[in-house]
Amino acid sequence: MPDDYAYINTRVRVMRTKLLDGRALDSALAAGSYQEFLRVLSETEFAPDLREATAEGAGLPELDRALSENLFRTTQRVLGFADGQARSEVEVLLMKWDLANLKTIARGLVGGRGSEAIVEGLIPGGTLRPTALQTAAGSNDLASAAAAIAVTGHPLARAFRTAATAYAGSGRLLDLEVALDQGYYRHTLKVARELSLRRYLSREINVTNALIARTARAQGGALDPNLFVPGGSLDAGGFARLAGGDAGGSADIASILESSSLEDAEVAARTLLDRTARNVAVSDSQGPGIILDFLRRKEIEIAKLRLIGRGKFYNLPTEQIRREVQA
Amino acid sequence: MAGQISPTRSALLASKASLKTASGGADLLKRKRDALIGEFFALVRDALAAREQLGSVSKGAYTSLFGAKAWDSPEAVESLSLAGTGDYAIDMQIESIYGVKVPRINIPERTQQANFSPINVGARTIQAATDFGGVLEAIVKVAATETKLRRIGEEIKKTSRRVNALEQVVIPGIQDDIRFIRGVLDQREREESFRLKKIKAKLEREKEDADKAPQGGQHGSAAD
Structure with missing residues (x-):
């Protein structure tokens, strides 16, 4: 292989x-x-x-x-x-x-x-x-x-x-x-x-969950638990806590949740995934x-x-x- | 008009009544026009504000769309447009402003919940979808105020035409009729008075002749 x-x-x-x-x-x-x-x-x-x-x-x-x-x-x-x-x-x-x-x-x-x-x-x-x-x-x-x-x-x-x-x-x-x-x-x-691909996908799922929570906050609505994507470092409870701004100790998720606008959140998500892809490529x-x-x-x-x-x-x-x- | 009217005293009374009605109507219409103009200018401010809002909301929405199409691909954005049903229900009632039927549109509360999954959809695309929801609202607002404005504007034009028709055509026409009837009636009165004077003079002449005639007869019989 x-x-x-x-x-x-x-x-x-x-x-x-x-x-x-x-x-x-x-x-x-x-x-x-x-x-x-x-x-x-x-x-x-x-x-x-x-x-x-x-x-x-x-x-x-x-x-x-x-x-x-x-x-x-x-x-x-x-x-x-x-x-x-x-x-x-x-x-x-x-x-x-x-x-x-x-x-x-x-x-x-x-x-x-x-x-x-x-x-x-x-x-x-x-x-x-x-x-x-x-x-x-x-x-x-x-x-x-x-x-x-x-x-x-x-x-x-x-x-x-x-x-x-x-x-x-x-x-x-x-x-x-x-x-x-x-x-x-x-x-x-x-x-x-x-392993490297799994690591990347897991991080992508974290980023996706964080973006969903950030979008829900921007729209002033409640976070729909059905939107949770399993497979990352968060469980359903952790996903629910994202609504309150609790990143669960993850700096990556925090950078998305704490961004001032949806555009900034997307930029943070993109930067994070770019960095992960580069690290994966190197390692x-x-x-x-x-x-x-x-x-x-x-x-x-x-x-x-x-x-x-x-x-x-x-x-x-x-x-x-x-x-x-x-x- | 003066030629078609019969110059009688009853026609004169009827014309005077018409003149009073026409003048009253013209005054009423002028007051309606003034009130509509006031309403029009009040609405112009709302319409300008609605247009301005549409402009600023559209600018933001197109900027979001610009970024969404670039970062998330035009195909992905267009795919999302298929998710909408295309229906937008509004609550519209008809109200009357000084007899002018205008629409009153109540814009429904916008639901932030999109009918597509936000998973794997870029934040800019979601922002663009939200912004275009705002554009739709602003368009409805502009349509509501501008339709009102147009209806009131048309009514002002119609009322002005009616006032002008009354002041320039109908009232002068009735006044002409009255002048004509008065002229004819005065003429008739003068003729009547002249005729009466003639009759009186004739009667007096006949009386004088009659008074003179017996004197002439007595003189003749004495001579006989």
Whole structure:
């Protein structure tokens, strides 16, 4: 098994060198206009994806599509390096987009949206086959959509079926989504045999629980105990205590709970997860840590390019965009 | 109008009554218009405040959306938009301001509880969803005040047109009628008085002739 990761990690390390560095991002930030930003971007690894975005009359949707294509092509490439248990673990890292797609299908079906609208909202990433997603999107109800996903044998199919049952019982979309989220985390923890990956996922769950508590406080509502995600260092009682600002002695959770706004809480959460991913990558050179760190860096790179692109498109001051990018 | 009216004393009385009604109506309408103008200006302040609120709330919401789409991906944000039913119930009643039917909209208390799971949803996206809830409220508020303003504005215009029609067309028309009837009646009176004078003069002449005639007969018979 370590041999698998030795190969994958070598390939991923090479890919990591192609990520945009600070200088390239600075050049993009310094661009005087949106067109110039696209020109700067077309001198990088993103060039093949920008054909549509640089066409006449193209705008932010084309840029977003180009960046998404780049991100998901990269993730698929990483997945292509892996096999066996390593593949299962890399798949776990990509499954958050499957989760997002299953939620999109569920939201669309519950909201009575047409299959076209649902398909438009699907993310071209993750591990679920697009044909299976389209079949599920074209279903008449949640039970049929769950059956369409179950046919693929996907690990989240069971969670989707449970979520559909939860919705049938309460009629609340919230229950469906919470069941799906909890099913997703249950599966990721089950698959993650590597200690480093488990450590990262456990911290991600802590961060998620802390953000839920911080959001509930910002909205002035009570903390819903059903939103608790097990698998981190907190138990249900500890989660309930988060509402009162008790971080249970965890400095990580405290930094999120004590942030002055939701934006600051998110920045604290992101910083924490970035640091954890980096630590995992350093300490686990023969495991999925490097892949995890790379995928995070890639996502952040894409997010920063989306920010700069939007800033340039709306002609915002460079300093304002820089502040947002550095947040 | 003067040509179509029969110049009689009863028509004159009827015209005078119409003139009184028209003048009274014009006064009433002027007072209604003044009251509506007062209401209009009071509402303008509310409408401007509502617009200002919409502007500031929208700015915040679009800033949140800007960050949400960048950090959480546009697809994730658009996926969340599918979660909403698109229904927004408001309590609307119709009230009457000086006879003008205007809507009174009571904006329902906003529930902070989203109908999607906050697990795995970025704080900026949740913030954007909350902010756009505020934008929806502000839009309804603007719609309520501006609809009121538009209805009252239309009523002021309509009332002004009515006042102008009364003051510029109806009242002068009735006054013309009265002048015409008075003229005709005066003329008739003068003719009557002239006719009576003529008759009187004729009668006096006949009387004089009659008085002179017996004197002439006696003289003739004496000569005979």
